[in-house]
Amino acid sequence: MKDMKPYVIAGPCSAETEEQVMTTARGLKDAGVEVFRAGIWKPRTRPGCFEGIGVPGLPWLQRVQSELGMKVCTEVAGARHIEECLAHGVDILWIGARTTANPFLVQEIADSLRGTDVPVLVKNPISPDLGLWIGALERLARAGVKNLGVIHRGFMSLDEHRYRNAPQWQIAIEMRTRYPALPFYCDPSHMSGKAEYVPEICQKAMNLGLDGLMIESHCNPSCALSDASQQLTPAEVGRLLRSLQTRDSDTQDSLYRGTMEQLRERIDGYDEQILDALAGRMEVSRQIGEIKKSNNVAILQMQRWDEILEGIRAEADARRLDSAFVLKVFNAIHDASVQEQNKVIQEG
Numbered sequence: 393m394k395d396m397k398p399y400v401i402a403g404p405c406s407a408e409t410e411e412q413v414m415t416t417a418r419g420l421k422d423a424g425v426e427v428f429r430a431g432i433w434k435p436r437t438r439p440g441c442f443e444g445i446g447v448p449g450l451p452w453l454q455r456v457q458s459e460l461g462m463k464v465c466t467e468v469a470g471a472r473h474i475e476e477c478l479a480h481g482v483d484i485l486w487i488g489a490r491t492t493a494n495p496f497l498v499q500e501i502a503d504s505l506r507g508t509d510v511p512v513l514v515k516n517p518i519s520p521d522l523g524l525w526i527g528a529l530e531r532l533a534r535a536g537v538k539n540l541g542v543i544h545r546g547f548m549s550l551d552e553h554r555y556r557n558a559p560q561w562q563i564a565i566e567m568r569t570r571y572p573a574l575p576f577y578c579d580p581s582h583m584s585g586k587a588e589y590v591p592e593i594c595q596k597a598m599n600l601g602l603d604g605l606m607i608e609s610h611c612n613p614s615c616a617l618s619d620a621s622q623q624l625t626p627a628e629v630g631r632l633l634r635s636l637q638t639r640d641s642d643t644q645d646s647l648y649r650g651t652m653e654q655l656r657e658r659i660d661g662y663d664e665q666i667l668d669a670l671a672g673r674m675e676v677s678r679q680i681g682e683i684k685k686s687n688n689v690a691i692l693q694m695q696r697w698d699e700i701l702e703g704i705r706a707e708a709d710a711r712r713l714d715s716a717f718v719l720k721v722f723n724a725i726h727d728a729s730v731q732e733q734n735k736v737i738q739e740g
């Protein structure tokens with residue numbers, strides 16, 4: 393699965409009708425896609441939504457295989473799904489985010505796959521829990537499933553975010569670092585939740601050197617029975633794939649760029665932590681200013697600051713950081729803090 397870059401899996405969120413499946417698959421074949429995805433059983437948040445066509449949709453996937461020569465894949469969430477997929481010759485299975493989060497179901501799936509050689513792609517769990525994701529892979533590997541891969545589809549987050557699911561790229565990078573040989577896909581559709589954001593995420597995945605993409609595509613997205621806002625038409629998928637800047641053929645260089653992207657992602661993460669820490673520290677400093685004001689105490693407590701600096705110098709040495717540089721940073725932070733407390737005292 394790793395020969396072609398990127399390896400693209402595309403198709404509708406859900407198989408709805410035979411015509412929708414065939415029209416979408418034909419369009420995707422023309423766009424150069426070789427593996428067709430379609431959800432047959434759909435895990436919906438609320439009952440009463442379209443929960444998938446079920447077993448009657450499997451022969452449609454067989455038509456895609458025989459008429460278009462494409463491979464097909466679908467989501468499985470338990471033993472019965474696997475039995476039906478194997479009986480209908482589905483080429484690749486994937487485990488959805490909600491199922492990866494449930495070790496009982498993953499174990500049931502692993503047990504039913506014992507002795508088969510069908511490839512299985514494991515989506516990250518809904519919550520940002522690397523252990524759960526790895527645990528699912530381990531359960532499958534222990535049952536003898538050899539052809540494994542992962543799909544990064546982002547994580548549920550309570551924070552406001554541009555995307556439906558927060559990418560948390562550092563978790564994906566950690567997974568990639570631990571299992572560098574594992575085929576690694578990005579699902580920009582469930583990550584973004586919006587068709588217009590899909591291309592930028594695909595490019596990001598390419599920049600990180602990931603192996604493939606799983607993109608949702610529907611012949612008529614606005615009428616889709618599930619995930620209507622995030623699906624591209626097959627023609628849009630074609631345009632997107634042509635516009636993607638894939639990694640250079642020069643191996644040295646592509647390795648360099650992939651690694652640099654990953655390292656920069658980590659730097660961005662640290663910068664964010666530094667900013668959060670500065671904001672938190674300044675808030676505490678303001679509160680101290682209030683207390684000093686109501687108790688009529690001077691802002692500058694030089695003895696305390698000298699003690700702090702001594703401690704920081706030792707901590708910097710222990711971390712093999714240049715202590716002169718670290719002291720410069722902390723003195724600047726302290727100055728800003730004193731100014732802030734000054735403002736508090738002068739207020740009112």
Ligand code: PEP
Binds near residue numbers: 467487545582
């Ligand atoms: C899907 O691929 O249609 C799906 C339900 O995805 P996820 O498990 O990532 O939510």
Ligand code: MN
Binds near residue numbers: 405582608
């Ligand atoms: Mn979907």
